[in-house]
Amino acid sequence: MIEVDNLKKSFSGVEVLKGITTCFDKGKTNLIIGQSGSGKTVFMKCLLGLITPNEGTICYNGKVYSELSPAEQRDLRQEMGMVFQGSALFDSMTVAQNVMFPLDMFTKQSQSEMMDRVDFVLERVNLIDAHNKYPAEISGGMQKRVAIARAIVMNPKYLFCDEPNSGLDPKTAILIDNLIQEITREYDITTVINTHDMNSVMEIGEKIVFLKDGYKAWEGTNKDIFKTDNEAVTNFVYSSELFKKVRQMYLEERN
Numbered sequence: 001m002i003e004v005d006n007l008k009k010s011f012s013g014v015e016v017l018k019g020i021t022t023c024f025d026k027g028k029t030n031l032i033i034g035q036s037g038s039g040k041t042v043f044m045k046c047l048l049g050l051i052t053p054n055e056g057t058i059c060y061n062g063k064v065y066s067e068l069s070p071a072e073q074r075d076l077r078q079e080m081g082m083v084f085q086g087s088a089l090f091d092s093m094t095v096a097q098n099v100m101f102p103l104d105m106f107t108k109q110s111q112s113e114m115m116d117r118v119d120f121v122l123e124r125v126n127l128i129d130a131h132n133k134y135p136a137e138i139s140g141g142m143q144k145r146v147a148i149a150r151a152i153v154m155n156p157k158y159l160f161c162d163e164p165n166s167g168l169d170p171k172t173a174i175l176i177d178n179l180i181q182e183i184t185r186e187y188d189i190t191t192v193i194n195t196h197d198m199n200s201v202m203e204i205g206e207k208i209v210f211l212k213d214g215y216k217a218w219e220g221t222n223k224d225i226f227k228t229d230n231e232a233v234t235n236f237v238y239s240s241e242l243f244k245k246v247r248q249m250y251l252e253e254r255n
Contacts, residue, residue: 001026002047002158002190007056009042016042017053018214026061027188029181029204031195034211035236041162043211044194048160049077060158078106081151081189083161083180087143089135089150095122096131099150106154121149125179141172145179152183159184161193165200173197177204198237201225210236 002024009017017039024030032040045051047058049065058065060076068076089098096118103114122128125145135143144164151159161180165173181204184191193200201208205222210233218230225237 001061002192003057003059004047005057005059007043007046007053007058009046009051009053016214017046019056020211020214020216021056022209022216022219024190024192025207026190027185028191028206029184030190030192030207030209031201031205032192032209032211033195033201033236034217037213038211039214040194040211044160044162044192047192048080048082049073078154079157081154081156081159083144083147083151083159083164085163085166087135087140087147089143089146091135094132094134095127095138095146098135098146099153102150102154117153118149121153122146124152124183125149139172140167141175144168144172144176148176148179148183152187152189155187157189159189159191161191161195163195163197164193165195165197170199173199174203180204201237212236 004020004022007017007020008015020043032043034040042051046053052066063072063076065073065076090101093101096115099118099121100114103109103117107114109117118131122131125148127142127145127149130138130142130146135146138146159180164176164180168176177200180191180193183189195201202222205225208220208222208225209216210218210230212232218228218233220228225233228234
């Protein structure tokens with residue numbers, strides 16, 4: 001679990017995060033949504049320890065990050081897996097080498113031990129025959145799965161995903177969403193996803209935090225979002241005619 005209390009962050013006197021308080025549950029897919037400029041990226045960078053907030057605390061399973069020593073902070077960051085928006089794979093490395101990279105950097109495992117772990121996570125993301133391929137030789141969806149395999153190869157307690165469906169077709173995006181949710185439940189990880197994909201919100205939004213102008217404007221589940229009267233949320237989520245129709249159908253069924 002990650003607990004956030006009164007988090008504030010300013011740049012050059014401009015307040016970007018304005019006192020956010022929330023929590024992200026273990027074993028669930030927690031989504032951060034909001035318009036561009038709402039503070040989503042800054043919020044995630046604070047959660048990752050890449051940016052130091054001006055005020056407030058972030059607590060990881062009972063440990064307040066700002067109260068940890070530099071060595072303890074480093075150890076905590078090694079318990080975090082990250083899936084970047086563009087996958088961020090090394091073009092000059094094979095799929096297996098990309099996935100092995102964190103193990104090679106941060107552990108003292110033998111080559112055979114690392115390879116066993118790489119085999120395991122690649123099989124888990126359904127890429128058993130891609131070991132020797134390079135990123136340019138596989139599809140965008142496969143690249144995302146490699147990125148997920150690399151993110152979980154160190155068996156993290158926390159998984160962060162920045163726009164994991166960016167650039168993917170709708171069918172592949174659903175597969176990636178389902179894979180992230182399956183892994184989250186299977187390994188009981190605290191997963192936080194920064195997204196603007198409303199399909200992801202509806203499919204896997206077990207906890208949704210909606211940011212607006214640096215504030216937490218709303219939070220709830222993908223079921224709660226159908227019945228909320230929060231105007232900021234409804235304007236954002238139901239900006240398309242499709243989701244307006246979905247919400248109307250949901251409300252009619254309840255009545």
